[in-house]
Amino acid sequence: MERETPMTGNGHISITAETVLESMTDGFYLLDDQLRFNYINEVAENLIGQSREVLIGLSIYGVFPKLRESKVEQQMLHALQMRKSVEFDEHFGNYGGWFRIKMTPLKNEGLAIYFQNTESQKQLEQKLMQFAYCDFLTGLPNRRKMTEIALSLKEKKRKFSFFYINLDNLKFINALYNYSSGDNVVVSVAQRLQQLSDNRCHIGRLEGDEFIVIRESEPGERLEIFAEKLMELFKDPFLLADYQSAYVTASIGIACIPYDTERLRDLVACAETAMYEAKKEKGSSYAFYRPKMRSKRERQVLIEKSLMGCLESSGFYFTVQPQISGGGTNLSGIEVLARWNHPKLGELSPLEFIDIAEQSGTIAHLTTHLLHEVLKVIKKWEQLHGWNIKTAINMTPSLLANPVFFEEFFNLMDHYGVKPSLLEVELTEHAEMAYSETTMRNLELCREKGVSIAIDDFGTGFSMISYLTQFPINKIKIDRYFIRKIGEDAKSEAVLKSLIHLAQSIDCELLAEGVERPEEVLFLKEHSCTVFQGYYYDKPLQIKDFEEKYLLKPSLLP
Numbered sequence: 001m002e003r004e005t006p007m008t009g010n011g012h013i014s015i016t017a018e019t020v021l022e023s024m025t026d027g028f029y030l031l032d033d034q035l036r037f038n039y040i041n042e043v044a045e046n047l048i049g050q051s052r053e054v055l056i057g058l059s060i061y062g063v064f065p066k067l068r069e070s071k072v073e074q075q076m077l078h079a080l081q082m083r084k085s086v087e088f089d090e091h092f093g094n095y096g097g098w099f100r101i102k103m104t105p106l107k108n109e110g111l112a113i114y115f116q117n118t119e120s121q122k123q124l125e126q127k128l129m130q131f132a133y134c135d136f137l138t139g140l141p142n143r144r145k146m147t148e149i150a151l152s153l154k155e156k157k158r159k160f161s162f163f164y165i166n167l168d169n170l171k172f173i174n175a176l177y178n179y180s181s182g183d184n185v186v187v188s189v190a191q192r193l194q195q196l197s198d199n200r201c202h203i204g205r206l207e208g209d210e211f212i213v214i215r216e217s218e219p220g221e222r223l224e225i226f227a228e229k230l231m232e233l234f235k236d237p238f239l240l241a242d243y244q245s246a247y248v249t250a251s252i253g254i255a256c257i258p259y260d261t262e263r264l265r266d267l268v269a270c271a272e273t274a275m276y277e278a279k280k281e282k283g284s285s286y287a288f289y290r291p292k293m294r295s296k297r298e299r300q301v302l303i304e305k306s307l308m309g310c311l312e313s314s315g316f317y318f319t320v321q322p323q324i325s326g327g328g329t330n331l332s333g334i335e336v337l338a339r340w341n342h343p344k345l346g347e348l349s350p351l352e353f354i355d356i357a358e359q360s361g362t363i364a365h366l367t368t369h370l371l372h373e374v375l376k377v378i379k380k381w382e383q384l385h386g387w388n389i390k391t392a393i394n395m396t397p398s399l400l401a402n403p404v405f406f407e408e409f410f411n412l413m414d415h416y417g418v419k420p421s422l423l424e425v426e427l428t429e430h431a432e433m434a435y436s437e438t439t440m441r442n443l444e445l446c447r448e449k450g451v452s453i454a455i456d457d458f459g460t461g462f463s464m465i466s467y468l469t470q471f472p473i474n475k476i477k478i479d480r481y482f483i484r485k486i487g488e489d490a491k492s493e494a495v496l497k498s499l500i501h502l503a504q505s506i507d508c509e510l511l512a513e514g515v516e517r518p519e520e521v522l523f524l525k526e527h528s529c530t531v532f533q534g535y536y537y538d539k540p541l542q543i544k545d546f547e548e549k550y551l552l553k554p555s556l557l558p
Contacts (some may be wrong), residue, residue, distance in 0.1 A: 026116045033109035035060045044115070047095055072101070080105040080111060089118065098122040135205040137183060138190035139279070146204035146212055150264055153216065154257065158292070161223055163213035163230060163286075164253040164271035165193075168279065170209035171295045171361060173246055175401040177440065179242035185217040185248055192233040196226075212271075217256070227252060227286040234284045251278040252286035260289050279359070289356050299345065303353055306342065307362040311369040315341040318370060319540035320391075322550065323511060325531040331550055332531055333424070335373050335392040337540050338366075354396070363396055366403045371409065374414040377543060392424040392454060397439075399426055406442045410449065420450035424475065430455045440471070447472045457513075476503045480514025486523045493523070500529050 021028055027044035029037055031249055037055045048063065055135040060067060066387045067073050072090055079408040092099060097119030104112045133145040141149070153160050156209055167189065188210070193203045193211060200216035215226060230252055237245040253275025260270050270289040273406070276297055278287040287293075305316055317339050325332035340348045357363040374391065381387035399405050413420060425446055443453055454475035478499055485492030503510040512524050515534030524532070541549065 010502040010542065017328045026114050028114050029055075030106070031111040031113065034357040035111070037063070038110065047115075047117075060523045075101070076103055076111065079105055080109075086466050090352070107126075113433055135190075138187055138205050140190050140194075140211075141202065141204040143204070143206050146202065146206075146214060147264070149204075150214055150267075153214070153369050154264055159217040159257060159259075161215050161217060161254060161256040161272040162267055163215065163227065164255075164268070164275045165211040165213065166251045166253075166275050167209040167211075168249045168251055168278070168284075169246075171359075172398055172401075173240070173248070175398045177240055177244070177246075181244075181246075185246070188238045189233075189248070189250075193230075194234070195523060196229060223254060223256075224286075225289075227254060231286065243275050249284045251275050251281075251284070251291065253278055254286060255289040261456065270294075276300060295302070300356060302344065303342070303348070303356050304360045304362070305368060306358060307353070307357050309364065315343055316369065317341070317367075317374075317542075318373060319542055320546050321533060322538045322546070323392075323531060323533045331347065331389060333390040333392060334546075335426070335533065336370070336394070357397055358398060363398060363401060364408075367393075367395065367399060368405070368408055371412050373390075375412055378418050379416045381547075381551065387551075389426045390422060390452060392426045394426045394428070394456065396428070400442060403438060403442060406445060410445070413449075420446075421452075424452040424454050426454045426456045426477070429470075443472055445456055449524045454509075454511075459495070473508055475509040475511060477511045477513050477533075478529070482515045483512055483520050483524075483534070486517075486520045499526055500524075500527050504528065 021039075021041045024041060024043060026039065027047050029040040029044050032038045036054075036057055036059050037465060040048075040052045040055055044053070047466070048055065050063070050115035055063060068486075069334050071088075075088055076087045083105050085102060087100070087102045089098060089100055091097060096117050098117070098121075100116045100118045102114040104114075106112055133142060133148075134140065135142045149236065150160070150162075170182055170185060173185060186205075189211065190203070190205060193213070196213070200218075202214040204212050204214070206212055213230070215223075217223075230248065234248055234250050237247050238474045253271045253273065255267050255274060257264070257267050261267050273293045273296075274287045274289040277293050278285045318335040319337045319339055321335040321337060322331055324330065338350050338354065340350075340353050342348050354363070354366075358364045371393070374393065378387060378391055413423070425443075446453060451473040453472055454477055455471070455473050456477045457479045458476045459479045478496065478497075482492055482496040482499070486496070487493075500510060509531070510529050511531040511533055512520075512529050513533050515521060515524070515532040515536045517536065521532065524530070538549075
């Protein structure tokens with residue numbers, strides 16, 4: 001039945017209590033002192049599904065039989081007895097989900113009940129909760145949720161361990177392929193990790209390439225067994241976004257409460273420190289936290305921070321090692337070798353700081369700084385000494401797959417006015433390195449501009465033949481492993497002869513690295529390898545020493 005809105009004599013709407021109640025978006029009804037319906041508005045009518053003509057005079061228990069001994073009845077009786085309003089949330093599956101209910105006692109012993117459907121609000125809160133506690137990419141619990149789980153276990157005096165997992169080469173996959181491929185790997189890793197999840201093993205993602213496993217301990221349990229299970233998950237390759245596949249390795253750090261520390265914050269730091277110790281091993285590996293690791297981690301953090309800062313006054317410099325040809329009389333080239341006399345740590349090994357630069361994503365920053373210094377020196381030599389010899393600069397796999405870095409490289413050549421023909425890019429033969437369109441494009445750009453491409457450490461990797469067919473190589477540098485075997489191992493000598501023949505057959509320049517003995521020089525010359533680099537001829541030299549020894553002795557120049 002339609003309800004008419006009361007009007008005054010002058011045509012204006014008469015605002016009465018009933019008008020207000022009928023215009024509410026909330027449901028509302030009045031119960032008398034016997035808990036019978038005395039009034040009900042249209043919203044409540046529609047929700048209950050019965051008209052007011054039927055409901056008025058009925059007991060609330062008759063309309064809602066399940067009310068007895070329910071939470072709603074308890075709240076209703078509490079409001080009547082204490083003579084004060086109560087407000088609470090309750091779920092009613094038959095009536096559309098969650099409701100906010102307010103009950104207010106009346107002077108005549110009756111009760112006014114307001115209710116509002118809050119299902120959409122609850123769903124929104126749930127989504128916000130999910131965003132707050134779940135990783136958006138994998139659906140795993142995030143750092144906040146894993147922290148809550150760990151706090152809960154600690155409060156319950158449970159013993160548990162953190163397994164801090166870092167994907168070693170995810171940054172490389174992102175650079176070499178694309179971020180969609182990296183995301184695919186992360187999702188796949190999450191799915192594999194969830195295979196180990198149970199009521200005492202909690203899996204979460206911290207961020208980027210880092211996951212964490214919280215495992216509650218059992219008496220006599222050997223954590224090595226679980227660590228081995230984690231490493232098993234990385235034995236098979238992962239599918240990338242473009243249907244290619246790649247192997248991913250993981251470094252796992254393990255720390256325990258209360259064995260390693262009583263504080264949760266320190267536990268995370270201990271597990272992370274152990275993870276960096278595991279990174280020193282090739283392939284997937286794990287390490288348990290030991291107190292002596294802390295000083296090593298602090299050293300690494302200091303190096304990382306230094307790499308991120310201004311490098312001009314931080315002790316970075318470079319040496320050059322001569323490459324000799326013409327029977328040992330002519331300088332045919334030089335290789336640039338980065339060095340770092342750190343202001344606090346002293347002289348650092350290039351193996352240490354370059355590896356940290358790769359892991360921390362600062363390798364492009366470091367190499368660009370080095371290029372500035374190298375190109376300035378080359379230009380000076382050209383102007384003062386007519387320098388026309390190639391300078392080789394090593395580039396890591398992540399740099400080779402970085403078009404922004406190569407754009408900066410070409411801009412620097414133009415800025416300093418250094419001819420591309422005087423530069424050589426050295427790439428290391430590495431098992432992780434694979435063909436990619438980005439890498440190929442960068443190397444082809446080098447070739448087009450006149451920059452030579454050399455492959456370093458040739459002969460010890462897994463894919464040397466594919467390198468020669470895929471990449472535009474100008475020069476092959478035979479790894480010192482084979483040079484050291486001269487006169488000691490016939491099989492290695494046979495391989496070395498084959499490598500020399502291979503380089504000559506595809507018209508590549510050839511250089512022997514690590515030459516230190518006269519018998520090595522004799523063997524190499526006999527088999528037509530006549531360009532050498534090694535301590536037999538010269539060690540890496542400071543710029544001043546190199547200038548005095550080579551640039552002021554024209555007889556050594558070609």
